[in-house]
Amino acid sequence: xxxxxxxxxxxxxxxxxxxxxxxxxxxxxxxxxxxxxxxxxxxxxxxxxxxxxxxxxxxxxxxxxxxxxxxxxxxxxxxxxx
Numbered sequence: 001x002x003x004x005x006x007x008x009x010x011x012x013x014x015x016x017x018x019x020x021x022x023x024x025x026x027x028x029x030x031x032x033x034x035x036x037x038x039x040x041x042x043x044x045x046x047x048x049x050x051x052x053x054x055x056x057x058x059x060x061x062x063x064x065x066x067x068x069x070x071x072x073x074x075x076x077x078x079x080x081x082x
Contacts, residue, residue, distance in 0.1 A: 004041075007082055014082055015042030022051025022075040042080070051075060 008014040015040050023030060027048045036044045053073040060069045 004080060006025075012033075012041035013043070015043040016079075016081050017044045018047065018079045018081075019044060020047045020049065020077045020079075022049050024050070024052040024054045024072060024074070026072070 004015055005012060019035060021027075021030060024051075027050070030048060032046050035046055052075050055071045055073065057069050057071045060066050071078075
C-alpha cells in the first residue's frame with residue numbers, strides 16, 4: 001500500500017480497509033480478529049454476507065477436526081480508501 005501513504009500524509013491510521021466476505025455456511029465461525037491481524041495498516045472493518053459455495057470434497061478427516069465432507073469456498077473483497 002505504498003501509494004496510499006502519500007494520500008494520507010504518512011498517517012496510515014487514516015486508511016479505511018473494509019473487507020467483505022461471502023460465506024456459504026457457518027459465518028459465525030469466521031475469526032474476525034485473525035482477519036484484522038493480516039492487515040498492517042488502517043481501520044479494518046469486516047462485513048459478512050451469504051454467498052460463496054459449498055462443494056463436496058469426498059473425504060472426511062476426523063484428525064483435522066472436519067465437521068463434514070464439504071469444501072467451503074469463501075469470496076473476499078478488500079477495499080482500501082481514506
